[in-house]
Amino acid sequence: MALPTRDVVGVLSDNMRMRGSVLPVPARRASRWARRLGLPMGGPTVLYTGLMYQIIPYIGSLSRLQARVAASPLARFGGLARLANRASRGYGLALVARPSRQEQAELDRVPGNVVRLLRAAGVDVGYLYEDDLYTGALAYDLGSDEVVASHARRVAAAFARHGVREVITIDPHTTNMLRSVYPKLVEGYDVRVRSYLEVLAEHAGEARAPSAGRAVVHDSCVFARYEGVLDQPRRLLAAAGVEVLEPLQSGRHTWCCGGPAESLYPEKAAAVAGERVAQLSAVARDCVTMCPICLVSLRQACGARLAVRDISEYLLDARRSQAGVGVST
Amino acid sequence: MSTVVTSVLADELAVLGGFDAGVCMNCGVCTAACPLGLDLLPRRLLRHALLGMAERVQGESEAIFSCLLCRACEANCPAGVHIAEDVRLLRRWLLGKFEEAQ
Numbered sequence: 001m002a003l004p005t006r007d008v009v010g011v012l013s014d015n016m017r018m019r020g021s022v023l024p025v026p027a028r029r030a031s032r033w034a035r036r037l038g039l040p041m042g043g044p045t046v047l048y049t050g051l052m053y054q055i056i057p058y059i060g061s062l063s064r065l066q067a068r069v070a071a072s073p074l075a076r077f078g079g080l081a082r083l084a085n086r087a088s089r090g091y092g093l094a095l096v097a098r099p100s101r102q103e104q105a106e107l108d109r110v111p112g113n114v115v116r117l118l119r120a121a122g123v124d125v126g127y128l129y130e131d132d133l134y135t136g137a138l139a140y141d142l143g144s145d146e147v148v149a150s151h152a153r154r155v156a157a158a159f160a161r162h163g164v165r166e167v168i169t170i171d172p173h174t175t176n177m178l179r180s181v182y183p184k185l186v187e188g189y190d191v192r193v194r195s196y197l198e199v200l201a202e203h204a205g206e207a208r209a210p211s212a213g214r215a216v217v218h219d220s221c222v223f224a225r226y227e228g229v230l231d232q233p234r235r236l237l238a239a240a241g242v243e244v245l246e247p248l249q250s251g252r253h254t255w256c257c258g259g260p261a262e263s264l265y266p267e268k269a270a271a272v273a274g275e276r277v278a279q280l281s282a283v284a285r286d287c288v289t290m291c292p293i294c295l296v297s298l299r300q301a302c303g304a305r306l307a308v309r310d311i312s313e314y315l316l317d318a319r320r321s322q323a324g325v326g327v328s329t
Numbered sequence: 330m331s332t333v334v335t336s337v338l339a340d341e342l343a344v345l346g347g348f349d350a351g352v353c354m355n356c357g358v359c360t361a362a363c364p365l366g367l368d369l370l371p372r373r374l375l376r377h378a379l380l381g382m383a384e385r386v387q388g389e390s391e392a393i394f395s396c397l398l399c400r401a402c403e404a405n406c407p408a409g410v411h412i413a414e415d416v417r418l419l420r421r422w423l424l425g426k427f428e429e430a431q
Contacts, residue, residue: 005394006427013424141398143420221399256364256399265395272364272397 008264009142016139016147027130030054033112034127042162043126047115047196050135050174053107056292057100107292113312114170114196120319121203125168131158135177141260149185152177156186166192168199170312172222172229172291180226195223197290197311201232209241209318216245216284218276218298218308219254220291233290233311240318242288247279255279258301259293273301281305288314335381338422342378346418350375352408359402359412365395371402371412378419386419387426393419 030051039047118125133155136148155178159167169175172195179193217237223229230251237244249255258272277298280287287302289295290311298308342348359371374392377385386393398413406412 005390006430009394009424009427141417141420142394143417143422143424145421221397221401225400225404252404253401256397256401258364258397260397260399261365261395265391268365268395275364 005264012142012263013139013144013147016136016144016151025051025054025058031127031129031132033108034115034129037112037115039115039125039127041126041129042164044163045123045125045166045168046162046164047111047118047125047127047170048167048174048178049111049132049170050137050177051132052134052137052171052174053110053292054104055134056296057103057107103296107295110292110310110312111170113310113316117200117312117315117319118168118196121200123168123199123203126162128158128162128164131162133158135174135182137173137177138263140177140181145185148181152182152185152189156182156189156191159191164191166194169193169195171195171293172220172227173293175229176222176226195227195229195232197229197232197236200315201235204236204239208239209322211243212241212314212318212321213286214243214245214284215286215288215314216247216280217250217288218247218257218280218290218294219250220289220294221254221256223290224252224254229290233288236315237288237311240315241321242314242318244288245283247283249279257289257291257294257297259297262293262297269297270301273297277302277306333381338381338383338386339379342415342418342422345421346414347411348378348415348418349411350379350415353379353410354408356407358405358407359410362401362405364397364399364401371396371416374419375410375412375415378415387423390423393423 030049115125133151135155136144136151139151140148158164167178169178175193175195178191182191183189215237217233219230219233223233234244247255255276256272257276258269258274261269261272280298281302285305285307287298287306287308288311289298289308292310295308295310298306302308339348339351353372353375355372355376357372360373363371374386374389377389393416396413396416398417400413402412403410
């Protein structure tokens, strides 16, 4: 028995309205990676994570919790979960669904990877720390436009307060929200938005790293079909010495990882992820993703058939293996 | 059971945003391309909305909220329908109905 759609959507919308994120995590915890790198606060160009890599492990844990509740007699009382979430102080149900320390540590590492890659390319960025807010991507997908519009104005005000004119993003969903959705929601919004893959591709020279093996690339639907980011990751991987292999469906015709259905229908999400794992594992054992949702979804479905890693890990490995290139770790 | 065709629902969706399912040719490519493999999504769903079958659309909320918004359908649609945005608009409309029912 699945939990009622109305109640699960209600919990996510309430969180967005009350706590500024569908699944809030403490701001200090979400930005601790930046303190270690000594990133300056604000400035004309900032890296904006939208907390996606930090939040996604919680979504995975919440859906596993949800699957256990759905299989129990508690499924009949989904409305109570919404009431409990509304009434609870602090972070609501988010902290009940705490992910494993290892999973969290790996995804927390990605923003730091990106800063190191940008620095190596000569691009310095600031950071907004507690003002690096979730953009509302999932709430927007669910149709909570009014709640997201209000939140978007808060994000735009933070950009203005910190003198931000250009934002460099990491994941496709934050890129899409800030670049293609916010201009429709916030009057006068005028911020240049590029993903770090686009920025790195602009700065990439002709140099090629020594061969670093082969890997199958899994395009994010949002990068491929919403934002047109297709060529950049392939060029960067090739420059990093990775032989890029294409699965049965790739590029503009990429196959979804199933992740967008995870928070409401985990079983359907798992079925789609399983199909994608079959396509990817038919080509190679190593797989590159560029979205935290894809990473977690494919990992949950692949078992030992695939080794799935974020593209930033591949790119940083290549930098580290090149003698004389100073990338601090 | 007879069905009364009405544009009320399509008009409500048009107010919410650019609901453009009216240009759908009902060819079925979207259904064939859908990773979820649901027979319902998206062309029949859009047809129900265009015909004003509000109660039926409300009964299809699981299909509507299952959609991955991955745009695999759009990448193949010969009529250029913004299917994912149309589904998102149906979600907005359904959220309003959920709130009314509370």
